[in-house]
Amino acid sequence: MLELQNIQVSVNDAEVVHNVSILIPNGKVAALMGPNGSGKSSLVNAVMGHPRYHLTQGYVVLDGEDITNVSTDEKAKKGIFLSLQNPPAIPGITVSSFLRNAVQAWTGKNIPVMEFKSLLEQEMQKIGMEREFASRYVHEGFSGGEKKRLEALQLILLKPKYALLDETDSGLDVDALKIIARNIQRVSAEMGILLITHYTRILQYLVPDEVYIMREGRIVQRGGKELADKIEKQGYMV
Numbered sequence: 001m002l003e004l005q006n007i008q009v010s011v012n013d014a015e016v017v018h019n020v021s022i023l024i025p026n027g028k029v030a031a032l033m034g035p036n037g038s039g040k041s042s043l044v045n046a047v048m049g050h051p052r053y054h055l056t057q058g059y060v061v062l063d064g065e066d067i068t069n070v071s072t073d074e075k076a077k078k079g080i081f082l083s084l085q086n087p088p089a090i091p092g093i094t095v096s097s098f099l100r101n102a103v104q105a106w107t108g109k110n111i112p113v114m115e116f117k118s119l120l121e122q123e124m125q126k127i128g129m130e131r132e133f134a135s136r137y138v139h140e141g142f143s144g145g146e147k148k149r150l151e152a153l154q155l156i157l158l159k160p161k162y163a164l165l166d167e168t169d170s171g172l173d174v175d176a177l178k179i180i181a182r183n184i185q186r187v188s189a190e191m192g193i194l195l196i197t198h199y200t201r202i203l204q205y206l207v208p209d210e211v212y213i214m215r216e217g218r219i220v221q222r223g224g225k226e227l228a229d230k231i232e233k234q235g236y237m238v
Helices: 040-048 072-077 095-107 113-126 131-135 144-158 174-190 225-234
Strands: 002-011 014-024 029-033 054-062 080-083 090-094 162-166 192-197 210-215 218-223
Touching: 002 040, 014 029, 014 040, 014 054, 014 192, 014 210, 014 218, 029 040, 029 225, 040 054, 040 072, 040 080, 040 162, 040 192, 072 080, 072 095, 080 144, 090 095, 095 113, 095 131, 095 144, 113 131, 113 144, 144 162, 144 174, 210 225, 218 225
Parallel strands: 029 192, 029 210, 080 162, 162 192
Antiparallel strands: 002 014, 002 054, 210 218
C-alpha cells in the first residue's frame, strides 16, 4: 500500500495542501477529483520531490517503509511512477531509446534492441500509436494527446508498483480516452493507481474503488464510485 499521511505542501511559502491523507492499496484504483487549482497536482509533485513543491508535514509510506525524504530517483526505483500534466521535451532522444533505457533501469535486465522493438510495437498498436512514433524525439512537437499516449505507454511497459496519474485524460478525444483507459485497466491489477482528474468521463472506463474530492487544498469528501456520479450531476460546489 502507498500511504499519504497528513500531507501539507507549500509553494513560495504559501500553504497549498492542508493535512491530506490518501490510501492507495495495491491492485486498487483511487480517484482524486476536484476543480482546477484545488491542490491535486501540488500534492503528487511534492510527494515525488519536485523542488518547487515543499512537503512541510506528513509522511509518504510505501509498503510500510517511510520514504518521505527519499530522493525522486530512489522513489522511482522503489516503484512509484508519476505522469506529468505537461512533460518536457527531450530533444535528441527517441521514444524507443528512452523507453528501452527506462525499462532496463527498472527491471535491471538488458533487453536486446530487436526484442524490445517487437514488444514496443505490440504495445503501441494496442493503444493506437503508429510505428513511426517510436523514432520521434521524446515530447518534441507532440500534441497534448500524443503526450498522454506516451505517458500511458510508459506505464504499461514499466508496470510500476504504484502510479500517480495526473490528468491522463486531458487532451484526449473520446475514442483515444476509451483505448488508453482500457489499457491502463488491463495492467491495473498489478499496481495501485491514484488517478487525478476533474472530469468523470475517464471513470466510466477505469472504475475507481475509492473517490476523494479535494477543494482549496483539503479533502472534503470521500466515497465510492457513486460520489463521482454525484459530482457529474451536481458539480463540486454542492
